[in-house]
Amino acid sequence: xxxxxxxxxxxxxxxADLNSVSGKLTRLQMKSASGKEISxxxxxxxxxxxxxxxxxxxxxxxxxxxNVQDAQGWADMTEDALDDITSNASLARDLLVxxxxxxxxxxxxxxxxxxxxxxxxxxxxxxxxxxxxxxxLSGAETTSxxxxxxxxxxYHGDEAGFDPTLPGIVREIGPGVxxxxxxxxxxxxxxxxxxxxxxxxxxxxxxxxxxxAGDGPSLRAxxxxxxxxxxxxLEVRAANxxxxxxxxxxxxxxxxTEESTLGQLSETEDADIAKTLIELNSQTAxxxxxxxxxxxxxxxxxxxxxx
Amino acid sequence: xxxxxxxxxxxxxRGLLAQQRLLDTTGHNIANASTKGYSRQEATLVAxxxxxxxxxxxxxxxxxxLGAGVDVQAFRRIRDQFVDLQYRGQNTNLGEWAARAGxxxxxxxxxxxxxxxxxxxxxxxxxxxxxxxxxxxxxxGAAARNVVxxxxxxxxxxxxxxxxxxxxxxxxxxxxxxxxxxxxxGDTGGEVAQIAQSIAELNDTIKRYITTxxxxxxxxxxxxxxxxxxxxxxxxxxxxxxxxxxNVSFVDKVASGTTYPVVTGTTASWAGPPAGxxxxxxGRLGGLLDASKPGGTLDGYLASLDTIAGNLVTAVNTAYNxxxxxxxxxxxxxxxxxxxxxxNPLALDAGSGASGTTDYALAVAQLRDGATVDQPYRAFxxxxxxxxxxxxxxxxxxxxxxxxxENRRQSVSGVSLDEEMSNLVRFQRAYQASARAMSTLDEMxxxxxxxxxxxxx
Numbered sequence: 001x002x003x004x005x006x007x008x009x010x011x012x013x014x015x016a017d018l019n020s021v022s023g024k025l026t027r028l029q030m031k032s033a034s035g036k037e038i039s040x041x042x043x044x045x046x047x048x049x050x051x052x053x054x055x056x057x058x059x060x061x062x063x064x065x066x067n068v069q070d071a072q073g074w075a076d077m078t079e080d081a082l083d084d085i086t087s088n089a090s091l092a093r094d095l096l097v098x099x100x101x102x103x104x105x106x107x108x109x110x111x112x113x114x115x116x117x118x119x120x121x122x123x124x125x126x127x128x129x130x131x132x133x134x135x136x137l138s139g140a141e142t143t144s145x146x147x148x149x150x151x152x153x154x155y156h157g158d159e160a161g162f163d164p165t166l167p168g169i170v171r172e173i174g175p176g177v178x179x180x181x182x183x184x185x186x187x188x189x190x191x192x193x194x195x196x197x198x199x200x201x202x203x204x205x206x207x208x209x210x211x212x213a214g215d216g217p218s219l220r221a222x223x224x225x226x227x228x229x230x231x232x233x234l235e236v237r238a239a240n241x242x243x244x245x246x247x248x249x250x251x252x253x254x255x256x257t258e259e260s261t262l263g264q265l266s267e268t269e270d271a272d273i274a275k276t277l278i279e280l281n282s283q284t285a286x287x288x289x290x291x292x293x294x295x296x297x298x299x300x301x302x303x304x305x306x307x
Numbered sequence: 308x309x310x311x312x313x314x315x316x317x318x319x320x321r322g323l324l325a326q327q328r329l330l331d332t333t334g335h336n337i338a339n340a341s342t343k344g345y346s347r348q349e350a351t352l353v354a355x356x357x358x359x360x361x362x363x364x365x366x367x368x369x370x371x372x373l374g375a376g377v378d379v380q381a382f383r384r385i386r387d388q389f390v391d392l393q394y395r396g397q398n399t400n401l402g403e404w405a406a407r408a409g410x411x412x413x414x415x416x417x418x419x420x421x422x423x424x425x426x427x428x429x430x431x432x433x434x435x436x437x438x439x440x441x442x443x444x445x446x447x448g449a450a451a452r453n454v455v456x457x458x459x460x461x462x463x464x465x466x467x468x469x470x471x472x473x474x475x476x477x478x479x480x481x482x483x484x485x486x487x488x489x490x491x492x493g494d495t496g497g498e499v500a501q502i503a504q505s506i507a508e509l510n511d512t513i514k515r516y517i518t519t520x521x522x523x524x525x526x527x528x529x530x531x532x533x534x535x536x537x538x539x540x541x542x543x544x545x546x547x548x549x550x551x552x553x554n555v556s557f558v559d560k561v562a563s564g565t566t567y568p569v570v571t572g573t574t575a576s577w578a579g580p581p582a583g584x585x586x587x588x589x590g591r592l593g594g595l596l597d598a599s600k601p602g603g604t605l606d607g608y609l610a611s612l613d614t615i616a617g618n619l620v621t622a623v624n625t626a627y628n629x630x631x632x633x634x635x636x637x638x639x640x641x642x643x644x645x646x647x648x649x650x651n652p653l654a655l656d657a658g659s660g661a662s663g664t665t666d667y668a669l670a671v672a673q674l675r676d677g678a679t680v681d682q683p684y685r686a687f688x689x690x691x692x693x694x695x696x697x698x699x700x701x702x703x704x705x706x707x708x709x710x711x712x713e714n715r716r717q718s719v720s721g722v723s724l725d726e727e728m729s730n731l732v733r734f735q736r737a738y739q740a741s742a743r744a745m746s747t748l749d750e751m752x753x754x755x756x757x758x759x760x761x762x763x764x
Contacts, residue, residue: 006721007340009714016710041420041692042412042699049689052420052427056676059431063438063672070442133445134663142445142663158661167659167666169444172673269421302725306732 007301014294021287028280037271047268054265057175061258064174068251070132071171071181075244077131078183082237084126085188085200089233092119092204093226099211100219113211120204121149127185137185140168146185153192153201155185162187173250181243188236200229310373312755314358315748321355321376322741328379329734336722344532346386346720348524353380384524387719391531394712395538399590401705402539406594407604408698410479414608415695417471420688426468427684429461434675440657441668448653454668455652458631458644465619469612469639476598476605483595486540489579496577499592502537503555503575506530510552511573517551537569541588548572561587604694611687612639615680622679626670629656 030039041048098104099112124147127137134142138157146157161168162184169182190199193206203225210218332350339345357372419425436450436457443450490496490504509530516523530553537543537555544566546554552572559565567586568576580586584600587593598604616639620632631648635641648655658664674680 004718004721004723004726006717006723007725008721009717012710012714012717038421040415040695041418041688042415042695043692045689045692045696048421048692049685052425052685052688053676053681055421055427056431056681059435060675063435067438067442130445132443135445138663140444140658140661140663142661160660160664166661167664169663170666170669171442172438172669175676176673178669302728306728 010297014290014298017290018287018294021283021290025280025283025287028276028283031271032273032276032280035271035273036269038269051265051269054261054268058258058261058265060175061254061261064172065251065254065258067171068173068247068254071173071179072244072247072251074131074134074136074169074171074181075240075247077129078136078181078240079237079244081126081129081137082183082188082233082240084129085123086230086233086237088119088123088126089200089204089226089230092116092123092207093223093230095119096207096219096223096226100216100223102216104216106214109211109214113208116204116208116211120201120208123189123200123204124149124153127189134169137183137188139182139184140166142169147189147201153190153205154194155189155191157185159184159186173247174254177250179243179246181247183236183240188233198225198228200226200233203229310358310360312752314373314375316745316752318355318374318376319741319745319748321378322744323738325350325352325377325379326734326738326741328382330731330738332382333727333730333734337724337727340722340724340727344528344535345722346384346524346528346531347722348382348384350382351380352377354378381522382524383522384528385720386528386531387716390712390716390719391534394709394716395535395543397705397709397712398535398538399542401702401709402541402591403589403594404698404702404705406591407598408695408702410475410595410598411604411691411695411698413475414472414605415691417468417475418688418691425688426461426464427681427688429457429464430675430681430684433457433461434672437668438672438675440655441665441672443657444663444665447655447657447665451655451657452652454655455644455648459649461619462632462642462644465612465616465639465642469609469616469637472605472608472612473640476603476609479595479605480599483592483599486595487580487592489577490575499537499540499569500575500577502533503569503577506533506537506553506555506570507573507575509533510570513551514573539591541590541592543569557586557588557592559587560589560593608687608691609637609639611683611690613637615639615684615687616642618679618683622674622677623671626674627656627667628659629667631655631671 031037038044038048038051095112095116099109104112127147128145129136135144135146135157138144138146139162140160141157144156146155147153148156158166160166161180161182168180170178170180172178186199188199189201190197192201196202203222207219207222207226210222328350329352332348336347355375355378358375360371360373362370420427422428433454436454440447440450440454486497487499488494488497490500495501495504509526513523513526513530516526534543534545534553534555541557542560544556544558546556548554553570554568554572555570556566556568559567565586567581567588568578570576580588580592584596588596596603600606617634620634620638620642623631630645633641633643633645643649657668658666660666676682
């Protein structure tokens with residue numbers, strides 16, 4: 001069939017072409033205005049769902065950073081508490097060294113005993129440091145002060161975090177990665193004389209008794225028991241330091257992840273502005289050309305040339 | 308045999324009259340250049356029955372035929388019925404995909420993804436709140452309140468999205484039901500019924516002309532135009548009868564051979580869709596019905612949302628080891644934070660052990676981005692996206708094909724003004740020439756009548 005081109009065909013085609021060009025223009029206009037490559041899932045279903053996944057993991061990364069920062073605060077406070085305990089225990093050791101020599105007389109031993117009592121109070125005070133309202137050495141009993149003042153040397157927290165069967169203070173520091181961050185006060189200070197556990201408070205209370213009794217040989221034995229405890233505190237501090245180190249590493253890794261996820265998200269979701277603008281310009285030119293061509297085509301007719 | 312002196316005058320007159328008819332037809336075409344569904348017409352000319360000259364009438368003795376001019380035999384419309392069939396097929400397709408795309412696009416809009424307002428964002432904030440709660444080992448009032456707040460926001464978002472998709476479903480079905488509504492006393496019915504009525508009336512008129520041997524071109528055009536309109540709504544089958552009427556019915560796209568009568572002879576027989584909408588008419592009706600019927604596309608979206616909401620409730624409540632969310636049927640429409648927690652957020656139990664434990668909160672926070680909620684939700688969004696994308700693509704394909712067939716049809720039936728202008732010139736010249744032939748004969752007769760035999764006067 002030889003093609004007859006009729007007036008309405010010309011009009012329809014011109015109109016259809018104009019529509020398609022202006023449709024493209026509108027889409028480019030939207031893209032450059034919103035700066036987004038994908039504004040609805042149907043623009044690109046696969047990349048839209050990928051972008052959603054990236055947003056979710058971006059937010060997760062930010063949350064994990066907040067979690068790690070919180071855990072760092074906890075670890076710092078624990079370190080503070082342990083540092084307090086260590087320095088007071090060292091002072092106690094100095095006093096003990098002084099009192100254990102046979103030259104020390106009963107009066108000076110008694111006054112040292114009084115000083116020692118104060119140090120015990122200070123140590124229990126140091127163990128009662130809190131972070132955001134939680135006593136850091138109380139295990140999961142975060143609202144109970146681990147050690148009361150005065151003669152009560154029993155530990156009022158629990159063993160959570162130390163005893164693996166109890167959930168301790170845990171932070172999620174990565175997707176599926178959790179970390180127990182608390183140190184249990186009983187492990188460091190013990191429960192005092194009644195428990196007979198040879199922990200710091202037991203040893204110091206014994207020393208006070210021996211000072212009052214003027215028992216030189218026992219005091220020398222207490223000194224070596226105190227040294228064992230100081231060593232143990234060092235170990236606990238080292239463990240806490242290692243945790244802080246791990247948190248530091250986790251944080252910098254999370255920051256890197258955040259940056260790279262942000263980059264990927266932008267690559268998936270954001271429009272290439274330079275490219276979009278160039279396309280916009282060339283489509284505008286195409287639109288004007290189509291308008292001009294259409295106008296010429298629709299206007300002219302044989303009538304113009306018949307007299 | 309002598310031939311009448313006035314014979315030539317008659318021949319010229321026929322020419323004049325025929326050219327006039329041609330000019331009339333051209334005028335009719337030009338007048339209808341923009342009429343929708345109009346097909347151009349032409350007057351078909353034949354040589355008029357010749358004057359028979361019996362044998363011996365002319366030199367040599369044999370008989371002969373002397374041409375007697377021209378006659379208009381018929382006025383016919385120029386139309387290709389097969390292109391009509393193709394057009395209707397494509398138009399049915401276009402109607403179906405356009406209806407589907409329109410409906411699904413609105414459902415897609417309800418999701419407002421990807422962005423800051425979608426369920427994905429609410430989920431993110433919900434998980435963040437739980438993670439913050441897991442960090443609150445003492446004094447967790449603020450964190451607990453935040454968890455309950457975010458839980459309520461998430462539940463509201465789910466309910467809202469579900470309600471919007473449900474509304475789109477309802478509106479889509481209402482559109483379908485309105486279009487397909489049969490006529491009833493005092494009610495002209497939906498568009499299908501109205502078209503059926505018009506076709507039936509045209510059938511009646513056309514039948515009367517055809518039985519007397521006339522061909523009502525313009526009425527046929529109108530009827531074809533109505534069939535084009537009808538083809539947008541569903542797959543149409545047309546059965547032409549000997550008396551000039553047509554029987555029209557919708558044809559099921561799936562159950563082959565099943566038809567639903569629209570017009571039978573001179574009666575509009577559209578009785579509405581079959582009971583329970585158990586048909587696949589294609590076209591706009593089919594597109595709307597497929598999207599909105601029970602078990603249709605939109606129903607599938609609602610079911611997916613319900614599954615996701617149900618998963619969310621089960622997973623969170625299991626991890627929380629209690630009732631954080633309450634839920635009924637349908638899940639996404641009834642999900643809510645338990646009334647007890649809404650009344651007293653501080654009753655939120657973050658852990659299994661001593662006051663500082665937060666293992667429940669941690670377990671809930673770790674559901675983030677998991678295979679129970681976030682991943683199925685993203686898959687759901689991607690599925691809606693691909694459905695819409697496919698519908699839009701198919702719609703524009705169908706549009707291109709429909710345009711191509713329409714162009715082909717216009718190429719055959721459309722009025723070309725250039726062509727009509729050149730015809731106008733041609734017919735005008737022919738008319739002038741016929742007139743000239745007549746005046747030439749007139750002069751001849753003048754010589755014969757007024758000047759012959761006047762020698763010597």
